[in-house]
Amino acid sequence: MKNEYEKYYVPAQSPWPIIGAVGLFFIAVGSGLSIMQMGKEASSGVYLLLAGIAVIIYMLFGWFKNVIDESMSGLYSKQLDISFRQGMAWFILSEVMFFFAFFGALFYARMLSVPWLGGADNNAMTHEVLWNGFEAVWPLLTTPSGETTQAMGWQGLPLINTLILLTSSVTVHFAHVALEKNKRAQLKIFMVLTVLLGVGFLTLQVEEYIHAYQELGLTLESGIYGNTFFMLTGFHGLHVTLGTIMLFVVMLRIFKGHLSANNHFAFLAAAWYWHFVDVVWLCLFMFVYVI
Amino acid sequence: MTAVTEDNHDSHQEHHEATGIKRWLYTTNHKDIGSMYLIFSLIMFLIGGAMAMVIRAELFQPGLQLVEPHFFNQMTTVHGLIMVFGAVMPAFVGLANWMIPMMVGAPDMALPRMNNWSFWILPFAFSILLASLFMEGGGPSFGWTFYAPLSTTYSNDNTALFVFSVHMMGMSSIMGAINVIVTIVNLRAPGMTWMKLPLFVWTWLITAFLLIAVMPVLAGTVTMVLTDKYFGTSFFDAMGGGDPVMFQHIFWFFGHPEVYIMILPAFGIISTIVPTFSRKKLFGYASMVYATSSIAFLSFIVWAHHMFTTGMPLAGELFFMYSTMLISVPTGVKVFNWVATMWRGSISFEVPMLFSIAFIVLFTIGGFSGLMLAITPADFQYHDTYFVVAHFHYVLVTGAIFSIMAGVYYWLPKWTGYMFDITLAKWHFWLSLISVNVLFFPMHFVGLAGMPRRIPDYALQFADFNAIISIGGFAFGLSQLLFVAVVYKCIKGGDKVPAKVWEGAEGLEWEVDSPAPYHTFSTPPEIKD
Amino acid sequence: MGVVRFTLWLILLAPQLSFANSSLNMRTGVTDISENVYQLHMIIFLICCVIGIIVFALMFWAIFHHRKSKGAKPAQFHESTRIEILWTAIPFVILIVMAIPATKTLIAMEDTSKADLTIKITGSQWKWHYEYLSYNGEKGDVDFYSILSTPQDQIKNKAAKGENYLLEVDKPLVIPTDKKVRFLMTSDDVIHSWWVPDFAVKKDANPGFINEAWARVNEAGTYRGQCAELCGKDHGFMPVVVVAKAPEEFDAWLNDAKQSKQNAAQADQALLSQTLSKDELMTLGEQVYMASCAACHQPTGLGLPGVFPGLKGSPIAVGDVNAHIDMVLHGTPGTAMQAFAKQLTLKQLAAIVTYERNAWGNDTGDLVQPNQVKARMKGDE
Numbered sequence A: 001m002k003n004e005y006e007k008y009y010v011p012a013q014s015p016w017p018i019i020g021a022v023g024l025f026f027i028a029v030g031s032g033l034s035i036m037q038m039g040k041e042a043s044s045g046v047y048l049l050l051a052g053i054a055v056i057i058y059m060l061f062g063w064f065k066n067v068i069d070e071s072m073s074g075l076y077s078k079q080l081d082i083s084f085r086q087g088m089a090w091f092i093l094s095e096v097m098f099f100f101a102f103f104g105a106l107f108y109a110r111m112l113s114v115p116w117l118g119g120a121d122n123n124a125m126t127h128e129v130l131w132n133g134f135e136a137v138w139p140l141l142t143t144p145s146g147e148t149t150q151a152m153g154w155q156g157l158p159l160i161n162t163l164i165l166l167t168s169s170v171t172v173h174f175a176h177v178a179l180e181k182n183k184r185a186q187l188k189i190f191m192v193l194t195v196l197l198g199v200g201f202l203t204l205q206v207e208e209y210i211h212a213y214q215e216l217g218l219t220l221e222s223g224i225y226g227n228t229f230f231m232l233t234g235f236h237g238l239h240v241t242l243g244t245i246m247l248f249v250v251m252l253r254i255f256k257g258h259l260s261a262n263n264h265f266a267f268l269a270a271a272w273y274w275h276f277v278d279v280v281w282l283c284l285f286m287f288v289y290v291i
Numbered sequence B: 001m002t003a004v005t006e007d008n009h010d011s012h013q014e015h016h017e018a019t020g021i022k023r024w025l026y027t028t029n030h031k032d033i034g035s036m037y038l039i040f041s042l043i044m045f046l047i048g049g050a051m052a053m054v055i056r057a058e059l060f061q062p063g064l065q066l067v068e069p070h071f072f073n074q075m076t077t078v079h080g081l082i083m084v085f086g087a088v089m090p091a092f093v094g095l096a097n098w099m100i101p102m103m104v105g106a107p108d109m110a111l112p113r114m115n116n117w118s119f120w121i122l123p124f125a126f127s128i129l130l131a132s133l134f135m136e137g138g139g140p141s142f143g144w145t146f147y148a149p150l151s152t153t154y155s156n157d158n159t160a161l162f163v164f165s166v167h168m169m170g171m172s173s174i175m176g177a178i179n180v181i182v183t184i185v186n187l188r189a190p191g192m193t194w195m196k197l198p199l200f201v202w203t204w205l206i207t208a209f210l211l212i213a214v215m216p217v218l219a220g221t222v223t224m225v226l227t228d229k230y231f232g233t234s235f236f237d238a239m240g241g242g243d244p245v246m247f248q249h250i251f252w253f254f255g256h257p258e259v260y261i262m263i264l265p266a267f268g269i270i271s272t273i274v275p276t277f278s279r280k281k282l283f284g285y286a287s288m289v290y291a292t293s294s295i296a297f298l299s300f301i302v303w304a305h306h307m308f309t310t311g312m313p314l315a316g317e318l319f320f321m322y323s324t325m326l327i328s329v330p331t332g333v334k335v336f337n338w339v340a341t342m343w344r345g346s347i348s349f350e351v352p353m354l355f356s357i358a359f360i361v362l363f364t365i366g367g368f369s370g371l372m373l374a375i376t377p378a379d380f381q382y383h384d385t386y387f388v389v390a391h392f393h394y395v396l397v398t399g400a401i402f403s404i405m406a407g408v409y410y411w412l413p414k415w416t417g418y419m420f421d422i423t424l425a426k427w428h429f430w431l432s433l434i435s436v437n438v439l440f441f442p443m444h445f446v447g448l449a450g451m452p453r454r455i456p457d458y459a460l461q462f463a464d465f466n467a468i469i470s471i472g473g474f475a476f477g478l479s480q481l482l483f484v485a486v487v488y489k490c491i492k493g494g495d496k497v498p499a500k501v502w503e504g505a506e507g508l509e510w511e512v513d514s515p516a517p518y519h520t521f522s523t524p525p526e527i528k529d
Numbered sequence C: 001m002g003v004v005r006f007t008l009w010l011i012l013l014a015p016q017l018s019f020a021n022s023s024l025n026m027r028t029g030v031t032d033i034s035e036n037v038y039q040l041h042m043i044i045f046l047i048c049c050v051i052g053i054i055v056f057a058l059m060f061w062a063i064f065h066h067r068k069s070k071g072a073k074p075a076q077f078h079e080s081t082r083i084e085i086l087w088t089a090i091p092f093v094i095l096i097v098m099a100i101p102a103t104k105t106l107i108a109m110e111d112t113s114k115a116d117l118t119i120k121i122t123g124s125q126w127k128w129h130y131e132y133l134s135y136n137g138e139k140g141d142v143d144f145y146s147i148l149s150t151p152q153d154q155i156k157n158k159a160a161k162g163e164n165y166l167l168e169v170d171k172p173l174v175i176p177t178d179k180k181v182r183f184l185m186t187s188d189d190v191i192h193s194w195w196v197p198d199f200a201v202k203k204d205a206n207p208g209f210i211n212e213a214w215a216r217v218n219e220a221g222t223y224r225g226q227c228a229e230l231c232g233k234d235h236g237f238m239p240v241v242v243v244a245k246a247p248e249e250f251d252a253w254l255n256d257a258k259q260s261k262q263n264a265a266q267a268d269q270a271l272l273s274q275t276l277s278k279d280e281l282m283t284l285g286e287q288v289y290m291a292s293c294a295a296c297h298q299p300t301g302l303g304l305p306g307v308f309p310g311l312k313g314s315p316i317a318v319g320d321v322n323a324h325i326d327m328v329l330h331g332t333p334g335t336a337m338q339a340f341a342k343q344l345t346l347k348q349l350a351a352i353v354t355y356e357r358n359a360w361g362n363d364t365g366d367l368v369q370p371n372q373v374k375a376r377m378k379g380d381e
C-alpha cells in the first residue's frame, strides 16, 4: 500500500484547464447570445459559440494527449487509476440526477398537474372555473389551451432502438471480457460493433423525430407530452452521441495498440457511460413510450 | 493522534514551476487553487455586499430615493446569487482545497488538473452574470429563486445569459465535489480510518455528496426555464398542461439541500475549532457524524416547506411540516455536543474561538426561526416577509460567513506562516458581532409586523426599524473592511508562528511547517493513535 | 410536570408580554383562525426561548467558569451514550407537542366548504381583480379592479406621505362580517400572493390554477395587506385592502354595486352616439394612462428599454389606429401587455388611445371616439 502511494503522480502545471474555462466561457456567452438573437439580424452569438466549441475540442485533444502520454509512460499508479474510476462513477451519478430532474417533470405532469387541471384533489374549482371542458388523460393529446397532437407508439422504431441499445450493452461487455483476456482481435470486432450500433440508434432516432414532426404533429411545442417526450429523448440522444464518440475514440486507441488488460481506464469509462445511457433508455422506454 | 512526516522532495523534481501569472493560471497545486478560491470568494463577498448596501440605502427611508424598482429587483436577485454561489460556496471549496489533503495526509487533491478547471470556470461564470447587469433590459430580476413564469414568459431577453452562467457554476461545483469525494475516499493516508477523519473532512464528504446529487437538478431546472422561454415548451405553463408550481418543486429539491451545502462545512469548522480552544476532545464525535448524515438525508425530503402557500394538498403540507421539524433534532445534537465540548474544558478566547462562540449562539437563533417557519399555519404569516429574510441571514451570515471567518482566522497563520494582527482582528469581531445584530435582529420585528420581502419601498409603520437595519448594515459592511486589512497584513508579514500554531490544536495539518510547504505529503504520514 | 406548568404560565402571561399588534410582533387579527395562528406562533416562540435560554446559560456558565485564565484544567470525557440519547429524545418530544396544535389549526384552515360568499381573486401585474361569484347561493354578478391609489408624488418624495402610504387602493374589496367568505385565487400572468395579515390568509395566485382560502371576520373594519410573491417591477406597489361591513350594510353595498354596474353600462351605451372633444379625451387619457399604463410604459412614454417598449414614436402608437386600439383591447398574449378591453370603460379606452397618439411628440392629431373602440371590440366577438 505504502509503496503504491509513493508513486502517486501530481501532474505538473498545465495550460489545459484555463483553456477549457475560456472555451466554456465562449460556449456559454455564444449560446446565450445566439438564443437571444433568434429571429433577429445579429449573429455574433453563433460565431462565439463555434469559437468556444473549437477551443473545447482543442483543449480535449491536448488534455487527453497529455493524459495518454503520461499513462503510456507508466507514470500512473494503481491508486490514480482508482481515482479516475471513482471520479467517473460520481460523474455518472451526477448525470443520473440530471435526468432525474426531467423524469421528475414527467411524473409531476402525469400524476399531478394534468389531473389537477382536470379537477383532481383540491382542484375542483380549477377545472370548473378555468378549464371547463378540459379532459385529463395521458398522453395529453389536447392541451388545456386546445393544442392537439398525436402520441408516439412504442412498437415501431422505439422498440427496435431498445433492442439495438440492449445489444450494444452486451457487445461492449464482450469487448471488455476480450480486453481483459487480451484477445485483441475479438476486442476490435466488438468495439466496432458497439460503435456501429450506437450510430444506428442515433440514425433511427433522427428518423423517429422526423416522423413525429411531419406525420404526428408532435413537436417540442405541443404541450407537456411533447415537452417531456423531446426533452427526455433529446437529452438521452445527446448522451448517446457523447457515448458513441467516447467509444469511437477508445476504438481508435485500441486499433493503435493502446490500452492493456490491466490498464484501461479509458475503456472502462466509456463502457460505464454506455451502460448508464442504456439504463436511462430502459426507464425512458417504460415511462415515456410504453406506460 | 500524531503523525510523522518525512519530506521527500526528490519525487517532485520534474516540476518546473512557472512563476508570475502563469503559476496561477496553470497551477495544479491544491494550495494555490485553495487560495484562488478564497480570494475569489472574498471579492464576490465584497461585490455582493456592495449590492446589499444599495438595497439597504434604498430601504433606509420610505419612498423611492436612489434606484428604480426594476434595478432594485436586479440588486436583490444578484445579491442573493452572488452571495450563495459566489461567496459562500467557493469559500468552503477553498477551505476544502487547502485543508482536506493536509488533514487526510494526501499529496494533493485526487484530480489536480480538473481542480484548476473547476476554479477557473467561476470567474467567467460570474463575469457573465455581472455583465448582464449592464446590458439593455438589465440582469436577472426575478429573485435568486427565479420562479416561473416570472423568469420565463415575463423576464427580459438576457435570461439566456443567466441560464448559461448558472450552468457554468453548476459544472464547477460538480467537478469540485467529485474531487473532494475522491480525495477523501481514495487518498487517505494509511491508518486514517473513517472514524478518525477530522470532522471538517466528514462534513465536506457529505456536502460533496449533496452537491453531486442536487447541482444537476438545478441544471435541469434552468434548462427547462430556457426552453419554456425560448423554445415554446410549457413545463411551467398550465396552457400546455404544465404547472408553475412544478418549477418550485424542482427548484427547491435542489434549493433546500443547497442551504445545507452552505452549513454542513460550517459545522465541520466549528467542530474543529471548539475542541482546540477548549483543550478537550470533541464531545460525541460519532454522534456528530450520524447527525450530519441524518441532516443530509432529511434535506432531501423537506423541500416543499418553501412552498406552503402554493396550495399543496393538505397531506403534502403535513408531511413537509413534520419532516422539516425533524431536522431540529440532529441539529440540536450538534449544538449540544459543542456545549458539552466546552463544558469543563479549559477555554481561551482567541479570535477563531470568538467567532465560533458567536456562531453557536446566532446560528441557533437562526435555527429557531427556521423551526418557527416550519410550522405551516404560522408560515402562512411569515412567508415572504422579512421574518424569512431574518431567518436566512442568521443562518447564512452569522452561520456560514462567521464560520468561514473563524476558519480563516484559525488556519491563516498556517497558510502564511505569520500570526495576524490580533488587536485588529478582535476589533473586526466585536464590531461585526454588534453590527450584524443591529442589522438582522430588527428584521424579525418588521417581518412579523407584516413587511413583505423584495420590495423597494414600504409603508410608514416600518420606517423606524428599517432605518436602524440600514445603519447596522452599513456598520457591518464597513467592519468587513477590517477583515480585508487583517488578511492583507498577514499575507505581507507578521510574527512568525510555529508548526503547531494553537496550543490545543490537533490534526495532521499542525504537523507540517508554517507556512505549509508547497507540496505537503510526498510520502504518506503515519497515523498513530 | 414543572416544565409544562411553567410553559402554560408563560402562555397565560404572553398577551401582556407579547407586544401583540405592536410593531414588534405578529397581529392577533380578526378571525378565529388568525387568533389561533397567533397563539401557535407565541407557543413555538416561547418554547424556543426557553430552550435557547437553557442552552446558552449552560454554555456561558462553562465559558465563564471553565476558562483557562481562571486556571481550569480540561476534563477527559468525550462521550456519554445516555446523555446523547436523552438530548435526542427530549427535543423529539417537544416537537410532537408543537405539531399537535399546528396540525389542528392547519386542518381548520384548509376547510373551505360551506361558504356563504365566494369571491374570485385574480392577480395581474400589478392589480387585483375581484369577482363576486356567488352569495347565499345566488350569482354575485359584481366585479371590479383594485389598484394602488397612492399618488406618484408621494412615492417620488415630492409630496408628504399619507397615513396609509402604499396600503391604499381605489376600490377595496368589500365583504360581510360573520359570514364564511371563500376566496378563489388565480392569476393572469405571473404568480402573486394575496395576503391579509389580519385574516391569516396568504395564498399564492398561480396562473392557470385556482387556490382556495377562507375567512370569517369577527369585526367590521378596514384591513390592509400586500402582494406577497415577487411579481415583477411593481411587486411592492400591489396592496390589498379589504373592508368588512356588517351583513346588512354589505347587502346594501352589493345592491349599490350592481346598480352602478348597470348605470355604467348604460352610460357607455349613451357614449356611443357622442363625440368627445380633444381636450376632454386628452385630460381623461392622461389620467387613466398614469393609473393603468405608466407602470410599464413610464409617464414619459419611453418605457424601459429591453423590458417594456416605449410608446413615444413606436410603430403602433403612430401607425394604424386600429392596430393600436387592438393592442390595447387585447394585449399580446404571453407578454406583460394585458388585454384592457374588460378592465376599462369605452370612454377611458378611447381617451387612452387618443392620449398616446398625441402625447410625447406623437403628434398624429388622431382622435379616437368610444364608438370606434366599440367597433373593434365587435370585430373580435
Ligand code: HEA
Binding pocket: B145, B259, B260, B262, B263, B305, B306, B324, B325, B327, B328, B329, B331, B332, B333, B335, B363, B364, B365, B366, B367, B368, B369, B370, B371, B373, B374, B375, B379, B382, B383, B384, B388, B391, B392, B395, B396, B399, B400, C048, C051, C055, C091, C092, C094, C095
Ligand atoms: C445555511 C442555510 C440555512 C439553514 C441551516 C437553514 C435551516 C433551517 N431552515 Fe431555512 N432557509 C434558508 C437557509 C437555511 N435554513 C434560506 C436561504 C431560506 C430562504 C430561501 C428564499 O426563499 O430565498 C430559508 C427558508 C426557510 C423556510 C421557508 C420560509 C418561507 O419562505 O416561508 C423554512 C420553512 O420551514 C425554513 C426552515 C428551516 C429549518 C427548520 C432549519 C433547521 O435546519 C434549523 C435547525 C436548527 C435549530 C432548530 C436550532 C438548534 C437546535 C436545538 C438547540 C435543539 C433543540 C430545539 C428544538 C427541539 C426546538 N427555512
Ligand code: HEA
Binding pocket: B045, B046, B047, B048, B049, B050, B052, B053, B055, B056, B076, B077, B079, B080, B081, B083, B084, B087, B088, B142, B143, B144, B145, B389, B393, B396, B397, B400, B401, B439, B453, B454, B455, B456, B473, B474, B475, B476, B477, B478, B480, B481
Ligand atoms: C450567504 C449569503 C448572504 C450574505 C452573506 C448576505 C449578506 C447581506 N445581506 Fe442578503 N440575501 C441573501 C444572502 C446573503 N446575504 C439571499 C439569498 C437573499 C434573497 C435574495 C432574493 O430575494 O432573491 C438576500 C436578500 C437580502 C435582503 C432582502 C432584499 C429584499 O427582499 O428586498 C437584504 C435587505 O436588507 C439583504 C441584506 C444583506 C446585508 C446588509 C448583508 C451584509 O451582511 C453584507 C455585508 C458585506 C458587505 C457590505 C461587503 C463589504 C464592504 C464593502 C464592499 C465596502 C463598502 C461598504 C459600504 C459602502 C458601507 N439581503
Ligand code: CUA
Binding pocket: C123, C126, C191, C192, C193, C227, C228, C229, C230, C231, C232, C234, C235, C236, C238
Ligand atoms: Cu403581485 Cu407581487
Ligand SMILES: [Cu+2]
Binding pocket: B255, B256, B259, B303, B305, B306
Ligand atoms: Cu429549506
